[in-house]
Amino acid sequence: MTVHQNFIAGDWVGGGDVNRNINPSDLSDVVGEYARADAGQAGQAVAAAAAAAPAWGRSTPQARFDALDAIGTEILARREELGRLLSREEGKTLPEGIGEAARAGQIFKFFAGEALRQTGDVVASVRPGIEAAVTREPLGVVGIITPWNFPIAIPAWKIAPALAHGNCVVFKPADLVPGCGWALAEIISRAGLPAGVFNLVMGSGAVVGDAILNGPAVAGVSFTGSVDTGRKVAAACVGRGAKFQLEMGGKNPFVVLDDADLGTAVECAVNGAFFSTGQRCTASSRLIVTEGIHDRFVAAVVERLNALVVDDALKDGTHIGPVVDQRQLDQDLSYLEIGTGEGAKLACGGERLQRATEGFYLSPALFTETDNAMRINREEIFGPVASVIRVKDYDEALAVANDTDFGLSSGIATTSLKHAAHFRRNAEAGMVMVNLPTAGVDYHVPFGGRKGSSYGAREQGSYAAEFYTTVKTAYTFAG
Numbered sequence: 471m472t473v474h475q476n477f478i479a480g481d482w483v484g485g486g487d488v489n490r491n492i493n494p495s496d497l498s499d500v501v502g503e504y505a506r507a508d509a510g511q512a513g514q515a516v517a518a519a520a521a522a523a524p525a526w527g528r529s530t531p532q533a534r535f536d537a538l539d540a541i542g543t544e545i546l547a548r549r550e551e552l553g554r555l556l557s558r559e560e561g562k563t564l565p566e567g568i569g570e571a572a573r574a575g576q577i578f579k580f581f582a583g584e585a586l587r588q589t590g591d592v593v594a595s596v597r598p599g600i601e602a603a604v605t606r607e608p609l610g611v612v613g614i615i616t617p618w619n620f621p622i623a624i625p626a627w628k629i630a631p632a633l634a635h636g637n638c639v640v641f642k643p644a645d646l647v648p649g650c651g652w653a654l655a656e657i658i659s660r661a662g663l664p665a666g667v668f669n670l671v672m673g674s675g676a677v678v679g680d681a682i683l684n685g686p687a688v689a690g691v692s693f694t695g696s697v698d699t700g701r702k703v704a705a706a707c708v709g710r711g712a713k714f715q716l717e718m719g720g721k722n723p724f725v726v727l728d729d730a731d732l733g734t735a736v737e738c739a740v741n742g743a744f745f746s747t748g749q750r751c752t753a754s755s756r757l758i759v760t761e762g763i764h765d766r767f768v769a770a771v772v773e774r775l776n777a778l779v780v781d782d783a784l785k786d787g788t789h790i791g792p793v794v795d796q797r798q799l800d801q802d803l804s805y806l807e808i809g810t811g812e813g814a815k816l817a818c819g820g821e822r823l824q825r826a827t828e829g830f831y832l833s834p835a836l837f838t839e840t841d842n843a844m845r846i847n848r849e850e851i852f853g854p855v856a857s858v859i860r861v862k863d864y865d866e867a868l869a870v871a872n873d874t875d876f877g878l879s880s881g882i883a884t885t886s887l888k889h890a891a892h893f894r895r896n897a898e899a900g901m902v903m904v905n906l907p908t909a910g911v912d913y914h915v916p917f918g919g920r921k922g923s924s925y926g927a928r929e930q931g932s933y934a935a936e937f938y939t940t941v942k943t944a945y946t947f948a949g
């Protein structure tokens with residue numbers, strides 16, 4: 471098997487250690503072998519990016535557009551193949567994998583356009599004879615560190631704006647899913663970017679991630695991952711005065727009111743909580759349901775969950791693929807025990823399943839009779855496990871929805887315009903969904919949250935410029 475290499479200063483280079491990428495649907499299937507960079511190579515990638523930064527920072531919008539547009543075109547043309555690779559290494563179903571790959575292509579297309587929309591402000595000075603101009607400039611070198619659960623979309627929504635705004639990139643994908651990161655890097659490597667503008671360094675967080683965080687030339691770090699790692703990123707960046715943005719966990723509420731359309735509420739809850747095996751930061755793991763609809767809602771969700779097919783991610787007809795790895799599976803199983811120990815009732819699922827191949831299969835689990843103080847409702851589980859919390863009315867539902875350390879996405883199922891409007895205004899979350907699942911967003915508008923979920927500037931859309939640029943105010947005395 472050929473070992474997929476790192477891309478540093480325009481060259482493909484081997485690493486020390488080799489990472490075997492295993493298919494979670496079939497543990498006998500090795501997706502590929504990937505070279506892990508060492509700290510020295512990560513340092514070389516940072517140095518190459520720093521050397522390329524001045525020229526790339528002055529590159530024309532046309533050059534940036536051409537590169538990003540070509541990358542987007544190729545990803546879209548290869549969406550089926552890339553989606554298959556994604557599903558094979560991460561365990562999302564094939565339609566979800568293809569959808570994510572297509573989204574990565576659309577993101578590059580969007581940011582190709584953003585490269586052309588580089589604007590500023592010319593402002594009348596308060597002093598005579600002076601012109602003030604406000605413009606945006608690149609940060610320089612940006613470190614990009616991504617999680618395993620969206621192996622192509624998250625890298626795309628960080629790399630594309632970084633390049634569009636004239637930055638050089640050192641990218642580290644999650645060690646668990648290097649395949650999509652490598653495939654994306656291979657496409658980027660042929661897009662005509664000067665050597666050093668884009669670098670791929672695969673490997674562990676403790677070695678490669680740490681070298682990026684502490685690389686003196688890295689002016690900004692864009693991170694998505696867990697709260698614990700996010701805190702380390704923050705500490706390292708604050709310590710040396712680097713800019714950073716963090717997208718972290720969620721414990722997203724989905725409120726179902728008595729007046730909801732039951733079919734809509736059930737579809738939103740099942741999709742939001744369990745699709746992609748519940749491994750989404752926007753998953754609705756807390757289903758907050760008013761008492762008039764509670765029993766009907768629970769019965770309908772259980773019926774729907776029992777009909778879902780949990781199987782090989784690549785198989786036709788699979789609704790839910792496997793959990794990503796043994797560690798995540800152990801975490802899911804331990805929260806199932808914690809929930810039962812706390813007095814929650816397991817209405818369905820939570821069983822370890824055997825399929826034709828050995829994989830990390832778990833049936834979607836629904837807890838009922840839970841309250842918001844339980845650990846299963848406070849801590850992110852990140853698996854196919856959700857809880858129903860029964861509440862009296864809308865006011866209590868809103869209070870419970872907001873009673874959390876997180877604030878990424880928040881949803882409601884209702885036919886009441888009054889409650890929908892009130893919820894949109896008062897949900898303490900970066901994203902609010904009305905009669906839609908908490909997960910599933912557009913690629914051209916801001917993405918991000920509040921409280922423990924996010925820190926720093928928003929990602930995606932034109933708001934991405936906030937992170938990937940620094941503002942300059944220039945005064946000219948024209949006499």
Ligand code: NAD
Binds near residue numbers: 620642683694750
């Ligand atoms: P993680 O924190 O374990 O890893 C994320 C990345 O950080 C990986 O590339 C990892 O190698 C790297 N890393 C780990 N230790 C590091 C260190 N000391 N220094 C530098 N880098 C280090 O997270 P994960 O398990 O890959 O992803 C799951 C988490 O990501 C969940 O908590 C989920 O909610 C979150 N997530 C959030 C969003 C969002 O936008 N809010 C999106 C997707 C996933």
